[in-house]
Amino acid sequence: MDIRSAYSAALSSLNATQYASSITSTNIANANVEGYSAQRVNTATTYSDGSAVGVGVSSVSAYVNENLFKSYVSAVSQTTYAQTTADHLSQLLDQYGAVDSGSALADLITDLETALADLSVTPESQTVKNTVLNAADQLASTLNDLSSDVQQQRENVDGDIENAVTTVNQALTEIEDLNREISVKTALGENTSALEDARAQALLTVSENMNVSYFTTNTNELHVYTTGGLPLVDSRAHELSYESTNNVNAVTSFDDITLDGRDVTNQLSGGTIGALVDLRDETIPARQEELDALAGALADTLNAVLNTGTPFPPQNSITGQEVFDGSDAFSASGTFRIVLSDADGETQSVTDLDLSTYAMVSDLAAALDGIAGVSASIDANGHLTILSDDPDLGIALSEMDSEVGSDAQGVSDYFGLNDLFIGDDAGSIKVRDELLDDPSLLSCGKLSQDATLSVGDVALTSGDASVALALQEAMNTTIDFADAGAMGATTLTLADYSAELLSSFALEVSSVETQAETKGLISETLASDISNESGVNLDEEAARLTVLENQYSASAQVIQTLNDMFSSLISAVA
Structure with a gap:
């Protein structure tokens, strides 16, 4: 040289x-x-x-260790799924109140039970009646609020789905653009390391939102697919499409998430979108089912008891809450008693109807209307109405041994003639307006069922606390609850069911938070391993x-x- x-x-x-x-x-x-x-x-x-x-x-x-990176991509999807689930359920749990908080449902039920205990001691007290109705109203309002919170959370989640879809589409477009540039530079033998790093970050953004599969072609292009095998990026980006829904309620139907016009909602498992879809369609609705089960049991239990009683003094007119058509079949047995009484509870007339003789609802209405001094009909809203023709006399009812329909309800309960609550789910339950307007209509005692009751006899008194006692006992009676949400079939009191509902939800949130933490640690470990090898x-x-x-x-x-x-x-x- x-x-x-x-x-x-x-x-x-x-x-x-x-x-x-x-x-x-x-x-x-x-x-x-x-x-x-x-x-x-x-x-x-x-x-x-x-x-x-x-x-x-x-x-x-x-x-870049490709096997390690693939593991990291999968772990990222699992981590964001768990974290998204934990975040939204934690937010909803905050609305329920802490297990030991005075706003918890079980405490409100206890407040109602306490008020009913006081009523059983002083059934004539209008102040105590007002306390009972206020406690019932607060409990119903809390159930309404929680139901609203559940549906609002679903609406929030649905909006987050649209945002996540937008994020994915932006990342897919970025991958498409980077693929084009990397392919050209690779063919020219130029350095593509920085571009490949940027593309890997875009892929991680996609995986944060949904599970994907992918591979790199011999021209150094990255192709990405859904778990169902549909292309998200091949020679071009294929964008997802979704629009969220406003004013969500328990029966709202949501649009599909589509890819090239095909419904891929069920293929978007894992990641933020997978978690949001599961929250919206399964996890959060389960909370609604549990609240509805509690609200339905509360209304059915206390309404059944209150309908065995009658207010003192009796009302001049009574309107049922349930809706019927006059032609509806009426299958019943036993006797139903109707008494016209003055303000002191003294009997002016007494009529016992044999229910087995009526085939339709209109037949019963006609029989009631045929009683001297009584008018009855099915009104324009489908409610049974019973009216005393004499404004100085009231209508007092006793279910006696009546059994109507497959549930063997008493007549008054069947038609909702003396309900405490109207509505049968957490979103609609409320105390009947007439009771809130006039607490004296809250029944504490029962109409006499004496077979020899006659004109001039005392049919009911202000000091009768039999219904008030029965209401208090009902609050402590175990109820058979069917499967609802995450709650399995069980037999509990109303207070115990509400406490178990909250406790079960709190445990579920704690569990998903632990999962999120565990999966987060796995992701961090993999990220650290990648950094050690490639960083x-x-x-x-x-x-x-x-x-x-x-x-x-x-x-x-x-x-x-x-x-x-x-x-x-x-x-x-x-």
């Missing part, structure tokens, strides 16, 4: 070392950038006529700079030596 060849070799070393130093500096500068993979300069010997004449940069690459290690980069500095100095020394040799040669010739 002559001096000129040696000079060329040393210069190529300087250039390669300088380029390697710039890449190492770039690595150090991006040490804290998430997703950045440390780049490495690959050098190769250059040859001329079969002889080594120097060194050159052959490529710049970044090492920037400042100590290693600093050491590499020292090596490069020494290489550069050595190459420079060679050039300096060659310069000296040239100078000596020139001097010798001169």
